[in-house]
Amino acid sequence: MILIAVKIAILCMSIAILGLIYRLIKGPSMPDRVVALDAIGINLVAIVALVSIFLDTNAFLEVILLLGILSFIGTVAFSKYLEKGVALERDRDL
Amino acid sequence: MIEIFKIIIVALILIGAFLSLVAAFGVIRLPDVYTRNHAASKAATLGVLAVLLGTFLYFYMKEGQVNSRVILGIVFIFVTSPVAGHLISRAAYNSGVKLWDKSVQDDLKLKEATQAKKGK
Numbered sequence: 001m002i003l004i005a006v007k008i009a010i011l012c013m014s015i016a017i018l019g020l021i022y023r024l025i026k027g028p029s030m031p032d033r034v035v036a037l038d039a040i041g042i043n044l045v046a047i048v049a050l051v052s053i054f055l056d057t058n059a060f061l062e063v064i065l066l067l068g069i070l071s072f073i074g075t076v077a078f079s080k081y082l083e084k085g086v087a088l089e090r091d092r093d094l
Numbered sequence: 095m096i097e098i099f100k101i102i103i104v105a106l107i108l109i110g111a112f113l114s115l116v117a118a119f120g121v122i123r124l125p126d127v128y129t130r131n132h133a134a135s136k137a138a139t140l141g142v143l144a145v146l147l148g149t150f151l152y153f154y155m156k157e158g159q160v161n162s163r164v165i166l167g168i169v170f171i172f173v174t175s176p177v178a179g180h181l182i183s184r185a186a187y188n189s190g191v192k193l194w195d196k197s198v199q200d201d202l203k204l205k206e207a208t209q210a211k212k213g214k
Contacts, residue, residue: 002152005104009111009145016118023121023130031127031186038178039121039134043114045171046142049149049164050107058153064146064167068174075178079185 006054013047034078041071099155106148113141126194127186135179143168 017040024036045067052060081087120133150164193200 001100001104002107005107009107012111012115016114019118019122029127029186029191031182031189031191032130034182034185035127035131035134035179036121038175038182039117039138042138042142042171042175043118045167046110046114046145049146053107053149053152056156058157058161061149061153061161061163061167065163065170068167068171072170072174072178076181079178079181083185083188 003054006050010047010050010054013043013050017043017047030082031079034075034082037078038071038075041067041074045071096155099151103148103151103155106144106151110141110144110146110148113137113144117141126197127191128183128193131179131183131186135176139171139175143172146171 020036020040020043024033024040027033027036045064048060048063048067052058077087114137117133117137120137121130124130124133146164146168150161150168153161153164187202
């Protein structure tokens with residue numbers, strides 16, 4: 001029962017990622033693409049969790065935390081770049 | 095006991111997958127950046143949290159011990175995903191992306207106008 005539900009859920013997540021890739025290609029402005037990439041990162045976390053249930057191993061559970069952290073840092077860097085033009089600001093007295 | 099655990103796990107996983115699918119359709123179909131961000135940063139977060147909670151319950155049922163990495167992942171995603179949505183939305187507003195042309199109210203523009211008037 002769990003395996004059938006996991007297969008259905010992986011199918012739904014794959015369709016969701018395909019829709020987000022459509023928005024990533026077509027999106028008219030730059031923040032649209034960043035929103036789509038952030039949602040793709042979040043959905044990849046769920047796919048890793050589902051695959052680790054499907055393979056019945058707990059070796060991939062660090063990847064969940066790692067993908068969450070990387071997705072957040074990438075989104076913050078992109079939004080700072082879009083807002084101010086630089087990702088890391090220079091010190092004032094240099 | 096085990097059957098109840100299995101039913102709860104299956105329900106959580108299916109609800110999470112359905113919510114992520116709904117979030118993706120929202121990102122495709124809604125008209126401007128802010129509404130798309132609204133769909134992506136709420137529905138996708140709740141869907142992923144449900145899937146991760148199902149995963150945590152599965153490994154708790156299988157091994158009988160609490161797996162702290164999944165709990166850390168749940169808490170981290172729950173804290174950071176709305177913050178990331180807020181940052182993208184503010185960057186979009188400040189870099190001049192227009193609202194949908196049928197939207198009727200722009201509170202931030204109104205507030206900036208009143209602050210400029212008060213400062214003068």
